[in-house]
Amino acid sequence: xxxxxxxxxxxxxxxxxxxAEFVELMRFIETETEYLTAPASTKFHLCKEGGLLEHSxxxxxxxxxxxxxxxxxxxxxxxxxxxxxxxxxxxxxxKNPLYIKNPPDSKWxxxxxxxxxxxxxxxxxxxxxxIAPRFPLTEEEAQAIVYHDGQYVEDNRSVAMHEERxxxxxxxxxxxxxMVVEK
Numbered sequence: 206x207x208x209x210x211x212x213x214x215x216x217x218x219x220x221x222x223x224x225a226e227f228v229e230l231m232r233f234i235e236t237e238t239e240y241l242t243a244p245a246s247t248k249f250h251l252c253k254e255g256g257l258l259e260h261s262x263x264x265x266x267x268x269x270x271x272x273x274x275x276x277x278x279x280x281x282x283x284x285x286x287x288x289x290x291x292x293x294x295x296x297x298x299x300k301n302p303l304y305i306k307n308p309p310d311s312k313w314x315x316x317x318x319x320x321x322x323x324x325x326x327x328x329x330x331x332x333x334x335x336i337a338p339r340f341p342l343t344e345e346e347a348q349a350i351v352y353h354d355g356q357y358v359e360d361n362r363s364v365a366m367h368e369e370r371x372x373x374x375x376x377x378x379x380x381x382x383x384m385v386v387e388k
Contacts, residue, residue, distance in 0.1 A: 209259055216265045219285045223341065227286070230340040238296035238335070244304055245295065248315035250387040257295050263386050264288040268378035276370050286342070287349040287375050294331030298323060303331070327360070329353060349375045 220227040234240045245251035245260035265288035272284050297303035297320060304317040326334060329351045336342060342350070348371070352364045355376040364372070 209255070209262060212262050212266065213258060213289075216262060216285050216289060219281045222282060223286075226340050230336065233339055234293065234296070234335070237299040238293075239302040239304075240293065240296040243296050243302060244317050245292070245387075247304055247317040247319060250383045252316050257292060260382060260387065261289045261292060263382040264291065264375070264378045267381050267386065268374055271377055271381075272374055276374060279371060279374065283343065283346055283371055284374065287346050287353070287371060288378060290332060290336055291350050291353045291375060291379065292328055292332065293335055294326065294328035296335075298331075298335075303328075327358075345369045345371045348372050352376070353379050355380070 217227070217231060239257075241258050242254050243257040244253055245256035251257070251260050265285050268284045268288045269281060272279050272281075295303050301320065301323060303320050303323060305320050306317055307313050307315065332350050333342075333347060336350075348364070348369050352368065352372050353375045356362065356365065368376075
């Protein structure tokens with residue numbers, strides 16, 4: 206196992222109460238989508254094969270550290286679930302990735318481009334779309350996934366001042382991972 210794979214498996218092992226449903230969801234994600242190989246972005250942080258998995262693991266690890274200091278009463282399970290799944294929408298749909306690699310001789314400077322054959326859904330909404338039929342999220346977990354980009358996304362203003370603590374932890378961990386760890 207690689208270091209990243211070991212870190213990922215260790216995090217998945219923190220899901221205990223909803224283990225059976227989680228295992229089934231992750232089996233679907235890992236075998237039917239590009240979750241394990243997709244980049245984290247088309248041209249920014251971890252824009253490389255496997256970048257999405259690396260980013261998700263980074264966010265989960267950072268979220269657990271922040272949670273330990275600020276909100277130790279929040280379950281590790283919820284933190285791991287939302288952190289690993291917050292950007293699941295970047296994997297696209299089963300057998301149809303969201304990000305497609307540009308050929309080396311492409312006139313476009315960015316390594317990946319957005320798959321226009323998919324119906325447009327924001328990444329968080331596509332994440333929920335993939336998760337909801339297969340796994341029982343709490344309301345707090347759903348909010349955290351949908352609003353994890355915080356005020357960087359104009360649509361998120363509707364939740365301003367109504368964020369649950371889990372949402373704030375995910376926002377902090379995601380931002381820290383993108384802006385500090387993955388630079």
